[in-house]
Amino acid sequence: MNGVSSSVSEIDSLIKGLKSDQTDAEILICPPATLLDRISNLCRETPVKTGAQDCHFNASGAHTGDISADMVADLGGSYVIVGHSERRADHGETNEIVRDKAKAVSDAGLTPIICIGETQAEREAGQTLDVLDTQLTNSLPDDLSGERFVVAYEPVWAIGTGLVPEITDIAEAHKFMRDKLKGLGVENADDVRLLYGGSVKPGNAKDILAVENVDGALVGGASLKAEDFLGIIFPS
Numbered sequence: 001m002n003g004v005s006s007s008v009s010e011i012d013s014l015i016k017g018l019k020s021d022q023t024d025a026e027i028l029i030c031p032p033a034t035l036l037d038r039i040s041n042l043c044r045e046t047p048v049k050t051g052a053q054d055c056h057f058n059a060s061g062a063h064t065g066d067i068s069a070d071m072v073a074d075l076g077g078s079y080v081i082v083g084h085s086e087r088r089a090d091h092g093e094t095n096e097i098v099r100d101k102a103k104a105v106s107d108a109g110l111t112p113i114i115c116i117g118e119t120q121a122e123r124e125a126g127q128t129l130d131v132l133d134t135q136l137t138n139s140l141p142d143d144l145s146g147e148r149f150v151v152a153y154e155p156v157w158a159i160g161t162g163l164v165p166e167i168t169d170i171a172e173a174h175k176f177m178r179d180k181l182k183g184l185g186v187e188n189a190d191d192v193r194l195l196y197g198g199s200v201k202p203g204n205a206k207d208i209l210a211v212e213n214v215d216g217a218l219v220g221g222a223s224l225k226a227e228d229f230l231g232i233i234f235p236s
Helices: 005-019 033-043 069-074 085-090 095-107 120-124 128-139 167-183 202-209 226-233
Strands: 027-029 048-052 079-082 111-116 150-153 193-197 216-218
Touching: 005 027, 005 033, 005 048, 005 226, 033 048, 069 095, 079 095, 095 111, 095 128, 111 128, 120 128, 128 167, 150 167, 167 193, 167 202, 202 216, 202 226
Parallel strands: 027 048, 048 079, 079 111, 111 150, 150 193, 193 216
Antiparallel strands: none
16 A cells, blocks of 8 residues: 555656666566556556556455456556455455455456465464465465466565565475475466565565575565665666
8 A cells, every 4th residue: 555646756767777777577566556557558568567456356246445357457457466465464365265366367367466475473383384385275276377377475474574584494485385386286387486575675686586486576665666676676
C-alpha cells in the first residue's frame, strides 16, 4: 500500500536507467491497483512488465472492493501476486484460497506468483521446510506446467526488517522447493522460476541471486526507489 500519482516519476527513472544498460532479466512492477493502468501504459514498448498485488478468485460478481484477474489483464498486467504473507496474515487467506486465486490468474491467461514462507516462530521451531511443504502442496493448482507460474519464497520474519537468512538457508529452501515441485509431478519443474523475497537490496542482491535455484527476487521496499531497484537489477 505504497504509491500515489507523484510516485510514477520513479517508473520514468527506472525506464531511463534501463536504457543505458543491457540486461536479460525480466523486470516486473506490481503497483497498487489504482496505478496499474497508468504504469502499464508507461511501460509499453519497454523491458518492464506490470502486474497486480492480488485479485479475487472469482472472475466477476458481488465482491465490492475486489478486482478480478480479467480486470488486471484489461489494465495491461501480465502477472498477479497471490498468497503474499501480508494477505495470509491480514486477511486470513488460506492455502486453498491462494490456490483458487492462482487458478483464476492462470485461467485469465496471466502468470501467478505464488508466495510461501515461514514465520519467526515456525523458523525457531525448526518447521521451515514443513511449512514450505504444506504451503506449496496446497497453494498450487493442478495441471500447471513450469512455464505458467512462479513461486516466491519469502520468510515472513525477513520482510521489511533488514534481516536476511544465511545464504546456506536460502539455498536449502530453494532446493527443497525445486525437489518438491518435481515430487508433485509438475511438468517442466526445472522451468519454474523460484524467487527469493525478504529485505533484498543492492548490497546483498548479487550474493542472493548467485544461489543455485534462485531465479530472481521479489523486491519490497527497495523497489520503491528507482535507484535502489536498478542496483538490484544490475548488482555490482
